[in-house]
Amino acid sequence: MQMIKNFFKTFLLLELLKGMSVTGRYMFKRHITVEYPDERTPQSFRFRGLHAQRRYANGEERCIGCKLCEAVCPALAIKIEIAEREDGTRRTTQYDIDLTKCIFCGFCEESCPVDAIVETRVFEYHGEKRGDLYYTKPMLLANGDKHEEQIAKDRAADAKYR
Amino acid sequence: MINIEIDGKLIETGRGSTIMDAARKAGIHIPHFCYHKKLSISANCRMCLIEVEKAPKPLPACATPAAEGMKVHTHSALAVKAQQGVMEFLLINHPLDCPICDQGGECQLQDVAMGYGATASRYNEEKRIVMHKEIGALISTKEMSRCIQCTRCVRFGQEIAGMMELGMAFRGEHAEIMSFVNSSVDSELSGNMIDLCPVGALTSKPFRYTARNWELSRRKSVSPHDGLGSNLAVQVKNNKVMRVTPIENEAINECWISDKDRFSYEGLNSPERLTKPMIKQDGKWLEVEWQAALEYVANGLRQIANGAGAEQIAALATPHSTLEELYLLQKLVRGIGSGNVDFRLRQSDFSSDGKQQGAPWLGMPVAEINSRDRLLIVGSFLRKDHPLLAQRVRQAVKSGAQANIVHSSDDELLMPVANNAIVAPDNLVNMLAQILKALAAEKQAKPDASVQGIEAGSVATAIAKSLASGERAAVLLGNFAQQHPQAAQLAALAERIAALCGAKFGFLGEAANSVGGYLAAAVPFGGSVQGMNAAKMLAIPRKVYLLLNVEPELDMQNPQQAMTAMHAADMVVALSAYKHHASEYADVLLPIAPFTETSGTFVNTEGLAQSFKGAVKPLGEARPAWKVLRVLGNLMNLAGFDYDSSEAVRDEVLGGVDIAQRLNNTLQSVSIPNPQSSILSGLQRVANVPVYSADAVVRRAVSLQKTHDAATPCVTLHSSELKKLGVQPGDTVKVSQDNASVNLTVQADDRQPAGTARVAAGQAATSGLGAMFGTITVERT
Numbered sequence: 029m030q031m032i033k034n035f036f037k038t039f040l041l042l043e044l045l046k047g048m049s050v051t052g053r054y055m056f057k058r059h060i061t062v063e064y065p066d067e068r069t070p071q072s073f074r075f076r077g078l079h080a081q082r083r084y085a086n087g088e089e090r091c092i093g094c095k096l097c098e099a100v101c102p103a104l105a106i107k108i109e110i111a112e113r114e115d116g117t118r119r120t121t122q123y124d125i126d127l128t129k130c131i132f133c134g135f136c137e138e139s140c141p142v143d144a145i146v147e148t149r150v151f152e153y154h155g156e157k158r159g160d161l162y163y164t165k166p167m168l169l170a171n172g173d174k175h176e177e178q179i180a181k182d183r184a185a186d187a188k189y190r
Numbered sequence: 191m192i193n194i195e196i197d198g199k200l201i202e203t204g205r206g207s208t209i210m211d212a213a214r215k216a217g218i219h220i221p222h223f224c225y226h227k228k229l230s231i232s233a234n235c236r237m238c239l240i241e242v243e244k245a246p247k248p249l250p251a252c253a254t255p256a257a258e259g260m261k262v263h264t265h266s267a268l269a270v271k272a273q274q275g276v277m278e279f280l281l282i283n284h285p286l287d288c289p290i291c292d293q294g295g296e297c298q299l300q301d302v303a304m305g306y307g308a309t310a311s312r313y314n315e316e317k318r319i320v321m322h323k324e325i326g327a328l329i330s331t332k333e334m335s336r337c338i339q340c341t342r343c344v345r346f347g348q349e350i351a352g353m354m355e356l357g358m359a360f361r362g363e364h365a366e367i368m369s370f371v372n373s374s375v376d377s378e379l380s381g382n383m384i385d386l387c388p389v390g391a392l393t394s395k396p397f398r399y400t401a402r403n404w405e406l407s408r409r410k411s412v413s414p415h416d417g418l419g420s421n422l423a424v425q426v427k428n429n430k431v432m433r434v435t436p437i438e439n440e441a442i443n444e445c446w447i448s449d450k451d452r453f454s455y456e457g458l459n460s461p462e463r464l465t466k467p468m469i470k471q472d473g474k475w476l477e478v479e480w481q482a483a484l485e486y487v488a489n490g491l492r493q494i495a496n497g498a499g500a501e502q503i504a505a506l507a508t509p510h511s512t513l514e515e516l517y518l519l520q521k522l523v524r525g526i527g528s529g530n531v532d533f534r535l536r537q538s539d540f541s542s543d544g545k546q547q548g549a550p551w552l553g554m555p556v557a558e559i560n561s562r563d564r565l566l567i568v569g570s571f572l573r574k575d576h577p578l579l580a581q582r583v584r585q586a587v588k589s590g591a592q593a594n595i596v597h598s599s600d601d602e603l604l605m606p607v608a609n610n611a612i613v614a615p616d617n618l619v620n621m622l623a624q625i626l627k628a629l630a631a632e633k634q635a636k637p638d639a640s641v642q643g644i645e646a647g648s649v650a651t652a653i654a655k656s657l658a659s660g661e662r663a664a665v666l667l668g669n670f671a672q673q674h675p676q677a678a679q680l681a682a683l684a685e686r687i688a689a690l691c692g693a694k695f696g697f698l699g700e701a702a703n704s705v706g707g708y709l710a711a712a713v714p715f716g717g718s719v720q721g722m723n724a725a726k727m728l729a730i731p732r733k734v735y736l737l738l739n740v741e742p743e744l745d746m747q748n749p750q751q752a753m754t755a756m757h758a759a760d761m762v763v764a765l766s767a768y769k770h771h772a773s774e775y776a777d778v779l780l781p782i783a784p785f786t787e788t789s790g791t792f793v794n795t796e797g798l799a800q801s802f803k804g805a806v807k808p809l810g811e812a813r814p815a816w817k818v819l820r821v822l823g824n825l826m827n828l829a830g831f832d833y834d835s836s837e838a839v840r841d842e843v844l845g846g847v848d849i850a851q852r853l854n855n856t857l858q859s860v861s862i863p864n865p866q867s868s869i870l871s872g873l874q875r876v877a878n879v880p881v882y883s884a885d886a887v888v889r890r891a892v893s894l895q896k897t898h899d900a901a902t903p904c905v906t907l908h909s910s911e912l913k914k915l916g917v918q919p920g921d922t923v924k925v926s927q928d929n930a931s932v933n934l935t936v937q938a939d940d941r942q943p944a945g946t947a948r949v950a951a952g953q954a955a956t957s958g959l960g961a962m963f964g965t966i967t968v969e970r971t
């Protein structure tokens with residue numbers, strides 16, 4: 029019986045038709061492929077991308093150099109040096125994140141008491157040579173300045189869950 | 191002994207002890223803020239509330255005496271509710287600024303809040319704000335809003351430092367810790383308030399915002415400053431000393447350290463640090479490699495030794511050097527054939543050399559000072575020279591001891607002094623002779639032959655009476671007495687006084703290794719080759735001077751003479767951690783490592799040898815001095831210079847030696863020629879070494895140099911002398927000694943004996959003057 033079945037299957041190409049029918053079905057379905065970079069997937073407001081340092085509305089940097097992010101960082105990617113600024117406030121003199129070490133766990137922004145270090149939605153960045161992904165304080169602050177609007181929106185959206 | 195039960199654990203505790211004491215003994219933790227084992231009980235933080243069965247309300251463990259059969263619960267529902275309530279109250283006004291607080295991470299309030307506090311506060315009103323105060327260069331009070339009014343700092347000032355410099359003003363919510371109007375906290379122990387503060391209200395100013403405590407690694411070390419040998423925790427980050435805190439050692443420093451020990455680390459990171467060996471060629475300093483520098487030195491030494499003779503080589507070391515350094519220095523110099531080596535730089539009377547039966551020491555363990563009931567302290571700026579020993583004396587006085595002082599300066603000791611004999615320096619011997627005479631009469635013993643013709647005055651009789659009435663007396667000689675031109679006589683008289691009243695007799699060691707220097711044989715006598723002492727080496731100038739961390743213009747008894755000798759020498763080799771004035775007269779500068787960068791041993795004033803390891807790597811090309819001296823020994827082809835470690839050197843010095851056997855204050859055959867009063871005419875100089883000018887490291891500690899104790903020296907006279915001169919306090923006068931003069935501000939102090947002028951030594955402003963003792967003239971400008 030099985031032998032007869034197989035005999036007919038061989039020259040009637042039943043499997044092919046079966047397969048083609050799947051292909052045919054998908055041909056008329058809605059596509060789920062995202063054509064990056066023309067199209068983009070939706071992002072959560074908790075997306076953990078490129079880091080940024082934020083400022084207050086008056087232009088003052090938020091970071092107070094408490095070093096909690098440095099302490100919590102599991103990849104030891106953050107390096108901070110602090111000193112007292114002339115006005116007596118506690119500020120960082122050096123704030124570096126080595127993005128080649130970073131594992132984007134988000135602990136740094138989680139630990140930050142003043143929402144200074146954040147991870148933005150930006151994930152399109154690259155470095156062309158060794159060291160390009162070593163982000164220093166001015167670079168991080170520039171990131172923050174550039175994306176502040178989005179960052180603020182995301183923090184606001186997340187606020188009720190925190 | 192009574193039995194109580196805490197959390198179901200049966201505990202035996204002493205009668206009169208509190209529940210807190212019993213719980214601590216049993217290892218049961220009761221949260222607390224205001225309680226501190228060394229301070230009196232104030233019971234004002236209420237954090238230690240616990241439940242005692244049959245008591246209607248929760249009771250504070252720190253202030254409740256334990257009673258027989260008491261049943262205590264530290265974690266019952268009632269206790270926990272009380273503790274949580276207190277915590278909530280404490281946090282009402284405590285700012286939530288832990289992220290920027292230097293105390294964050296080592297904060298008792300933070301810890302206890304984690305363990306006993308609620309997760310959120312029900313208090314939404316505005317928190318109170320306490321304005322910050324300026325209380326000096328060491329303690330930062332920028333955030334007094336953090337204060338929880340535990341009053342530990344206030345009690346520390348009153349009870350330990352002896353001076354209430356901080357107090358609590360106002361009441362209730364307005365209560366504030368503050369100093370007296372416009373005054374700073376000047377205690378030489380003030381830094382301990384930073385440790386005591388359970389929150390971040392009092393923090394260290396030099397350390398402020400430089401590191402978080404979890405980044406620091408703590409390395410054990412020993413203080414290189416005074417003779418006590420306090421145990422230090424040197425806290426290091428990135429190979430740099432960030433701060434220094436005490437390590438508790440009940441037998442030595444208890445849980446305190448002096449400000450000198452605490453803040454002098456700033457000197458270790460000073461920009462003046464020497465980091466490369468340097469040689470002077472044709473008047474210009476060249477940076478060279480170690481090999482070249484050491485060969486240059488070895489050649490120089492060899493040439494002099496073969497030409498002018500080895501006795502032309504002289505070596506001076508500070509008593510702040512380690513045992514190993516001192517030992518290798520003397521071994522090197524003696525290997526070359528010279529016995530001219532000394533570490534007693536500020537001493538002027540060496541007549542007891544060879545007569546002293548061993549290394550002069552405290553005569554008893556440090557901790558025994560607390561239990562003395564009669565004290566005679568001769569010639570000591572006790573508070574400034576030995577801050578923590580002074581604290582122990584203060585505790586002894588507090589528990590009923592009588593302190594008797596014989597000195598040339600009536601500095602405030604911050605304790606009740608039974609009898610105060612303040613006389614001019616040349617009268618010190620006479621005063622001790624009077625005391626000896628009076629004491630003999632008191633004890634109905636035959637007076638010593640040397641004091642036959644002496645008439646005991648009223649003060650001397652009072653001191654003798656005081657000494658005779660005690661059971662556990664001690665006679666201690668301070669730095670001033672040891673530096674005195676008649677030091678041997680003072681020591682001999684003091685020894686006889688001590689013998690007559692059965693007292694312990696001791697020397698307060700000036701520096702970290704004042705005892706160790708003798709054990710290392712870094713003295714001109716006693717070794718294989720005899721030589722000249724520190725004073726003689728300068729009085730009869732030598733051709734070569736080896737200086738081990740010595741700044742002759744600041745460290746010597748007679749800076750003027752020292753500088754003349756340095757300038758006249760053919761070769762001066764300065765082993766120094768700092769670029770200092772040596773560049774003017776030295777030929778070779780060899781960078782050596784200060785105590786945090788080398789391993790070594792200090793033998794403290796009670797004869798306890800404490801070894802320590804380097805906490806950080808030497809800065810630049812600086813090297814531990816013992817290594818430098820070892821290689822110099824090799825280059826000179828001397829035998830026995832192949833040590834692998836400083837421990838090997840230490841074992842050679844101390845191995846198999848019972849240090850206790852080597853300590854002996856007994857003086858033999860020191861004659862006391864009829865001790866007359868007032869020998870000198872004119873003004874006599876009384877020179878103290880200001881506390882923050884005593885050694886090379888502390889002189890470069892920036893913050894300490896901003897304190898009142900480091901102020902530019904002035905000349906202090908009795909007001910009758912001022913009248914004679916016709917000047918007002920605050921005027922500038924010309925102070926001359928040994929053909930040199932400086933202009934100093936004049937101050938009046940009627941507690942200064944007439945006929946004396948107090949001019950500090952060890953500071954740049956007075957370094958041009960002559961010896962620390964002797965006559966000095968003060969004129970109007």
